[in-house]
Amino acid sequence: MVTIETDTAATAVSHPADFANIDRSMTTPKRIYLDNAATSWPKPESVYAAVDHYQRRIGTSPSRSVYAEAVQADRTIHAARAALSRLIDGEGPDRIAFALNGTDALNLAIHGTVRPGDHVVTSVVDHNSVLRPLRWLEDKGTIEVTRVECDSEGIVDPDEFRAAFRPNTRLAALVHASNVTGALQPVAEVGRIAREHGALFLVDAAQSLGHVAISVREMGIDLLAAPGHKGLLGPLGTGLLYIAPGVEDRLESVRQGGTGSRSDEDRQPDQTPDKYEPGNLNAMGIFGLKAGIEYVADRTVEAIRRHAVEMTRRLREGLSAIPGLRVYGPRDPQKLVGVVSITLDGYSPQELAAILDASFRVQVRAGIHCAPLMHRALGTLDSGGTVRFSLGPFTSTDEIDAAIDAVQAVSTVESRK
Ligand SMILES: Cc1ncc(COP(=O)(O)O)c(C=O)c1O
Incomplete structure (x- = not known):
């Protein structure tokens, strides 16, 4: 008996005894990560390299000093703001304030x-x-x-x-x-x-x-x-707020402190982004985030979108064919990002997710996904939520097929019918 603690409930899951009749020849030892809506993984190699570079070679507090590494940190952080602004068709790097998530x-x-x-x-x-x-x-x-x-x-x-x-x-x-x-x-x-x-x-x-x-x-x-750590493929601990021109006059700072600018004044500077960025930035994370944004920009959002639509269609269609399984949300993948929520008769979402990982290494999220009113509208609030598959730019058709096969195998367990 395995007890799984989640944000919704502690669920007692009995396995593997219940699943002894599953054909394990189709299982794969490879980790199939389908929880990209929580945080993306894997990241591009360039993201790992950028974080490593910052830690080993830069290692300084940005916006506060004039020595070579500090200047390089400032330039890279500015370049990250510029890349973000371009990605969202914004009005310049200084309109991006970095956040924790x-x-x-x-x-x-x-x-x-x-x-x-x-x-x-x-x-x-x-x-x-x-x-x-x-x-x-x-x-x-x-x-x-x-x-x-x-x-x-x-x-x-x-x-x-x-x-x-x-x-x-x-x-x-x-x-x-x-x-x-x-x-x-x-x-x-x-x-x-x-x-x-x-x-x-x-x-x-x-x-x-x-x-x-x-x-x-x-x-x-x-x-x-x-966040910077989901579709932008940066590390955890990164986030951003874009502030359109003029909006800073209607957006107060909620935290105040040192910014490395206007240090002769004890009042928070009122220009963006300094107004909203007191304290040292997560420079290591922003180095990685910049590499993630560059990956997205090089591959193009349009190509990533085409891949997601194709993968989402395959997953949605494959899962929909399984008896006793319900898929929530729009059918048309053009109306969706790469997120598919399901419930399966005979299993709580936590139980299904635990089995998918324990027996098949398919990693998904289960429960109320921090959106209680959405679950209430779907009718899944009081029944433990859903199992959510969320795809990323590196999700392959093999992984999608393995996930479908895994759910199919679980759905055919005789004792649950
Ligand atoms: C729709 C939505 N909004 C906000 C957040 C919060 O993002 P973070 O985890 O970076 O704080 C999430 C994360 O799961 C989300 O899915």
Whole structure:
């Protein structure tokens, strides 16, 4: 008996006895990592090399000194900002503030913009990294929040967003792609609506940046928050917030401290990005992140997207053919990033995920994927959530087929039918 601790429940899983009749000849000892929505792995070799280079050869605090290695660190960090700005069609390197992760960037965007008496519109599709800061402010009586519902495919209707706006709506916050279903959301339409209402538009690009083309200008995005460690293929501990020109006047800093600039003043500088980057940056992580962004830019987002659509179609179709299995979210892979959530009759999500790893080395995430309102809309909140497969740019057809075969094998265990 194995007990698995997850964020939803401790689940008792009995194996391998239950699975003695699975044909293990098709199992593979190779690790099949399909948890790229949590963090991407493997990274390009250049990412490992960049982190190693920083640690061994640079090893300095950036933006604070003039010796050769410090200058090289400054240049590389500036180049990372420039590469990010190009990737999202932004308006220059200084509009990128580095953060600890996607959650940190979202917290800055939310806590930095809203004021007492404001109203915020978000959606049930959003992640707890948006929902929880908003709920916290709401519970304190600081703001009011409207959470727009989604349709049966897990996609929000821009007209429902439009209807939710009020004269005091300061901020609209929407996830670009659901981390539960993979469903892409109509961000450009909601961006237009937010602009018409004079509200700031915040997009959570945690599951889209590096996977689908983004133009912050064409999509009317004022604030774009993302981790560096998912689709951008950087190390954990990296994230970013894009701040459109002029938005810094409406975005307060939420932490203050040394920046290496204007050090004669005891007041936080008000230019971007220094205003939002007190303390030493994760230079090692940003070196790796720059290499990850360069990999994405060289391979091109369009090519990565084509690969993801092909892999997602293969996985979705293969899984859908398994009796007793339900796939959530849109059928059309063009409406999805590489995320596929399922449930299988006879198994809790935790149990299925544990078996997939223990018996087949297929590594997926199970449970409520930090998006409780999305699970409530799907009807999976009270039944332990889903098993989520999430693909990356290095996922191969062999891995997809091995994952499908593994789920197929588990589904045929007689004792569970
Ligand atoms: C949609 C979405 N938003 C935000 C986050 C938070 O990102 P991070 O883990 O970098 O804080 C995640 C991560 O799982 C996510 O999937």
